[in-house]
Amino acid sequence: MTSKVPLLAAFAKDLYHCSDCNYCVDAVWAERGIDHVCPTLQHHSPLMSFSGRGYLAAARAWFEGQELDLDALSERVFTCTTCGNCEQICPIGLRPAAVGRALRGELLQRNVMPQPVRDLLRAMREDGNPNGGARSDRMAWQQARTGAAAEHVLYLPGCAAATAIPAEAQAAVELMAAAGYAVQTLGNDDTCCGAPLFELGDETTASSLIDALAEKVRAASTVVISGLECARSWQRLNDANLQPVTFNELIMTALSTQRLHLNPRATLPPRVFVLDSCQSRTALAPGRALRQLLTALGIATTPSVDTARFIVCCGAAGGMPQVEPAAADRMADARLLDAGADAVVVGADPRCVAHLRRARRDAGPRVLGLAEFLNTHFTHDQNR
Ligand code: SF4
Ligand code: SF4
Structure with missing residues (x-):
């Protein structure tokens, strides 16, 4: 039956x-x-x-x-x-x-x-992102770049970096260029991977969005992504020929292979509170890589990566900021309280960074995406 x-x-x-x-x-x-x-x-x-x-x-x-x-x-x-x-x-x-x-x-x-879910689905349909920015503004943060680097990467910022904290997307492009990559984007063809719709329960439309994005990037030799919720969309696609690397991973490799040299601008923050994401808790690889990267740069981190496995969500995911914004803010406040007022909070997942920054208002620790943090506190060798 x-x-x-x-x-x-x-x-x-x-x-x-x-x-x-x-x-x-x-x-x-x-x-x-x-x-x-x-x-x-x-x-x-x-x-x-x-x-x-x-x-x-x-x-x-x-x-x-x-x-x-x-x-x-x-x-x-x-x-x-x-x-x-x-x-x-x-x-x-x-x-x-x-x-x-x-x-x-x-x-x-x-x-x-609920009505907020209806509104969110409409925003996804009309604007192509969950943050309310117009579709035509998605890549407005891009700046024309010149240079003759031989190795190309195709950068997909994801909705959070592109539309909520574009400074993170800009900083990521700058660092990749400093590591000697010719960074390309899809320009106005850049679209959502479908992760917000998957979380809302519309798996059919979510699948069609990642399928469409996959076709646009198939010819690229290296695809770099910022959003960790996007990383899970690519995992679900399960195409061995299409496995993007995260910005976090690319920069870690660039540092360890001496493609990129970062020099402190001045006194570094004594401590970074790593903003672990529930998107990466199973493998723990992004949380571990972020700590390794910061440690290699001489920066102490808290909390231990062991806590990431059962980290309680900061409230950014699943439509929570749109459906229950007050509860989502309380979730963010709890994480900021864990960090302590003297810490700089650094996250590899732009969606969590954007959410905490919104909830922080004028109080609490500074919250930065990984690329923003590196660009703020380090100089790098340009045009290798
Ligand atoms: S109540 Fe226990 S067994 Fe049931 S879903 Fe929760 S953890 Fe699993
Ligand atoms: S832990 Fe709570 S918020 Fe997280 S997926 Fe389970 S029911 Fe939802």
Whole structure:
């Protein structure tokens, strides 16, 4: 028999194996670096129905044919950052965050969603990004460059760097050029990879966006990206011939192979608080690489990379800033509080950097993207 909720049916195994252990609700385990799990429970509502366990329970009830109040359900499932910490912590490998996305997908198909989600989908359709900037302004930060470098890279800044913190995109281009690369972009053909739509539960449109972007970059020998949520779109595409490198990785390699030389401008900040992203917690590679890079430049970092595995989301992801902006700000404030007022906060993920900077207002530590930080505190050899 065909299921009336096919997106949920794909997770049938998860729906019937939850042991109700509550790890994804309230786990705290200092020795493992776990200090709570779910940002929505901590900063929006403590009700279990807003948790991964709650999403599994609601999905099972719907899958079994129970009549649910879909408006109430949509308020709950669209108030999730999709950070995946509940999956990271689940001792039996269930996928409550993915089930939450499937619930979103079922609701979208029935046109049931909170107004901010409707507005966000319209912004994606009309502007091609979740930040509200006009499509025609996406690459307005670009400056014409001259130079005769032989090795080309194609740079895809992603929506956050392109439209929310274009200074990060500009600084990234400058550093890549200093490392001897001829940096190209897609210009006005640059488009979203679909990550925001994937998180909202519209996997079909998200797939079509990454497919379209992939066709535009297929001829490039090296593709460099800034957004870590974009990195996951490329992973989902799963095309062995199309695996972009992150800006973080490229700069690390450029430094270790002496392509790029950075010299401190003046006294360096005594400490950098690394802004780990929930987009990179599984492999931990970006968080580790960022710490290695800063350490190689003589800068002490906190916190330890071990804490990144279970980091509680800063509120930038999953549509949270648009759907529940006050809760998203509280999530950001919590991370800024962890950093301490004397730290400089540096992130490799422009979406998190843009969100914390917006939430910081005039108080709290300075927040910089990696490229901005390097350009602010170091000079580099130009035109190698
Ligand atoms: S994905 Fe993140 S915000 Fe959503 S339920 Fe899981 S831990 Fe909470
Ligand atoms: S989803 Fe996993 S962590 Fe959460 S209550 Fe069920 S078994 Fe426990």
